[in-house]
Amino acid sequence: MNIQEKIAFLDSYGPWAVVTGASSGIGKALALELGKIGFDVVLVGRNKAALLELSQEIETKFFTQTKIIEADLSQLEGNRKVLQATAGITVGLLVASAGFGTSGKLLDNNLETELEMIQVNCHSPLILSHSFGQKMVSRRKGGIIFISSIVAFQGVPYAANYAGTKAYIQSLAEGLHRELSPFKIAVLAASPGPVGSGFAKRAGMVMGNTLKPDEIAVPILSALGKKGTVYPGFLTKFLTGSLSLLPRWGKVRVMELVMRGFTKHQSTSIN
Numbered sequence: 001m002n003i004q005e006k007i008a009f010l011d012s013y014g015p016w017a018v019v020t021g022a023s024s025g026i027g028k029a030l031a032l033e034l035g036k037i038g039f040d041v042v043l044v045g046r047n048k049a050a051l052l053e054l055s056q057e058i059e060t061k062f063f064t065q066t067k068i069i070e071a072d073l074s075q076l077e078g079n080r081k082v083l084q085a086t087a088g089i090t091v092g093l094l095v096a097s098a099g100f101g102t103s104g105k106l107l108d109n110n111l112e113t114e115l116e117m118i119q120v121n122c123h124s125p126l127i128l129s130h131s132f133g134q135k136m137v138s139r140r141k142g143g144i145i146f147i148s149s150i151v152a153f154q155g156v157p158y159a160a161n162y163a164g165t166k167a168y169i170q171s172l173a174e175g176l177h178r179e180l181s182p183f184k185i186a187v188l189a190a191s192p193g194p195v196g197s198g199f200a201k202r203a204g205m206v207m208g209n210t211l212k213p214d215e216i217a218v219p220i221l222s223a224l225g226k227k228g229t230v231y232p233g234f235l236t237k238f239l240t241g242s243l244s245l246l247p248r249w250g251k252v253r254v255m256e257l258v259m260r261g262f263t264k265h266q267s268t269s270i271n
């Protein structure tokens with residue numbers, strides 16, 4: 001973004017941005033990029049040490065303000081804490097990046113963890129976008145970025161529930177994109193391919209080629225207000241392009257092979 005674009009972006013979506021999942025990976029890269037543009041940034045996560053470190057980095061490098069909110073977004077209380085702690089500031093941009101996945105056969109996985117995933121990946125973005133969205137509508141300006149995934153567009157064996165949560169997010173974003181555009185609120189689904197972050201370790205996957213979080217931060221922010229979905233990074237475009245000619249059942253089979261590769265170190269029961 002050049003300086004004029006940064007000023008226009010800040011004017012449309014500032015002064016404060018709330019970034020969930022700011023302690024790591026994609027959320028952290030987006031929070032840093034927003035600080036660089038000149039946003040004051042609310043950093044949300046559970047890992048307080050990582051949030052403090054990022055807060056110091058943003059404040060010393062970019063001279064903008066930050067707020068840290070330590071919150072578990074799998075809990076209603078955690079989401080309420082975010083809303084209460086931001087009640088006194090003008091939030092023009094919500095970035096809902098917090099999320100996690102699992103891998104392997106669904107029936108072998110822990111049901112509690114799968115339910116927690118739905119809470120973090122789906123309930124939390126719904127709660128936060130509902131509340132911040134209402135305030136943006138009354139101001140007739142703002143932006144919401146949801147982090148979807150290329151897994152959102154077909155079923156994914158060995159990541160069945162995770163892909164389901166991303167299908168929900170993709171669909172929520174596409175619907176809200178149209179509902180909120182008359183109010184000058186930009187809504188974006190960012191749908192990356194594999195990204196090297198804390199994600200794979202928590203999901204028990206070993207990924208091959210990955211994008212770097214800071215490679216996709218600028219393309220994601222640049223797409224806000226211009227389109228409804230962005231496929232950030234060359235690898236994402238290559239993967240979505242390769243899958244695009246297949247029927248949906250064919251995409252499921254390809255994703256099955258991909259996920260087998262990502263999880264084959266894990267267990268011999270995936271066969």
Ligand SMILES: NC(=O)c1ccc[n+]([C@@H]2O[C@H](COP(=O)([O-])OP(=O)(O)OC[C@H]3O[C@@H](n4cnc5c(N)ncnc54)[C@H](OP(=O)(O)O)[C@@H]3O)[C@@H](O)[C@H]2O)c1
Nearest residue numbers: 021023024025026045046047073098099194195197198199
């Ligand atoms: N990496 C990929 O390949 C990839 C691809 C497509 C989409 N995505 C999506 O991108 C988003 C960010 O993932 P990432 O790759 O950046 O992974 P990451 O490095 O593991 O970051 C995940 C973030 O989510 C936060 N989080 C997880 N559970 C939480 C909870 N219960 N309460 C509050 N915060 C929680 C973590 O914060 P704390 O640990 O501090 O709580 C962390 O900041 C996710 O929605 C993911 O589904 C990832």
